[in-house]
Amino acid sequence: MARVVRLGLTGGIGSGKSTVAACLAELGAAVIDADAIARSVTAAGGPAIEPLRATFGNKMITPDGALDRQQMRSLVFADASARQRLEAIVHPLVGQETRRQTETAVAAGHRCLVFDVPLLVESPHWRSRVDQVLVVDCSEPTQISRVVARSQLDPEAVQAIMQAQSPRLRRLQAADAVIWNDGISLTDLRTQVAALAATFGLSLANTTVGPH
Known part of the structure; x- marks a missing residue:
C-alpha cells in the first residue's frame, strides 16, 4: 500500500x-478542516451544546440552539480559564470527528x-x-x-x-x-x-x- x-x-x-x-x-x-468540524459540533444539536450550556450557561447559546460564537470569542479573549474550559469540551469532540474523517479518506484511497x-x-x-x-x-x-x-x-x-x-x-x-x-x-x-x-x-x- x-x-x-x-x-x-x-x-x-x-x-x-x-x-x-x-x-x-x-x-x-482529502482536506480535513478542524475549524469546520469545530463549528459542526457547536452548531444547533451538536454534541458540544449541552456540555457548553452546563459550563457557561444559557447566555452562551443562541435562541436557535447553537453556540454564540461572538459572545464566546469575547469571553475567551478576556478570560484564559474560559478558553481552557471551552477547549476541554470542544477539542475531544473535534478529535473524534477528525479521526473518523481520516479513516474514511484513507479507506477511499486518498x-x-x-x-x-x-x-x-x-x-x-x-x-x-x-x-x-x-x-x-x-x-x-x-x-x-x-x-x-x-x-x-x-x-x-x-x-x-x-x-x-x-x-x-x-x-x-x-x-x-x-x-x-x-x-x-x-x-x-x-x-x-x-x-x-x-x-x-x-x-x-x-x-x-x-x-x-
Whole structure:
C-alpha cells in the first residue's frame, strides 16, 4: 500500500489558508478542516451544546440552539480559564470527528491528507501527527484589510484575534514550506500550490484555473 502523506496546513486569519486548502482539494487531496468540524459540533444539536450550556450557561447559546460564537470569542479573549474550559469540551469532540474523517479518506484511497488547522502551531499535539507543515503567509496589514472586508469586525477586533494566534515569525519557524499569498492573483496562488502539491504526488491534471 502506498504511503499516506499527512500535511498540516495553517496560517493566520486572513492569510488565504482556506483558498489554499480548496486548491489542494482540487488537486486530489482529502482536506480535513478542524475549524469546520469545530463549528459542526457547536452548531444547533451538536454534541458540544449541552456540555457548553452546563459550563457557561444559557447566555452562551443562541435562541436557535447553537453556540454564540461572538459572545464566546469575547469571553475567551478576556478570560484564559474560559478558553481552557471551552477547549476541554470542544477539542475531544473535534478529535473524534477528525479521526473518523481520516479513516474514511484513507479507506477511499486518498494518499495525501491535508489537515487544515488554524492553531496548529499553538497545539502541543498536531506537529507530531503530520509529516510536514505548510504555512500560508501574508503581511499583517493584508490580513487586517482582508478580514475587515469580509466581516463585520473593525480593525481593532481583527488585531485582537491576530494577537491571540501565534506570531507570524513563530508560524514561519515551524514551517516546512511556505505559500506567499500577498499581492498576487488567484492564478499565481494556484501555480504556487500546484508546484508544491506535485511533491506530494498530487495530480496537476486536476487543476482548474479561473479568474481572480
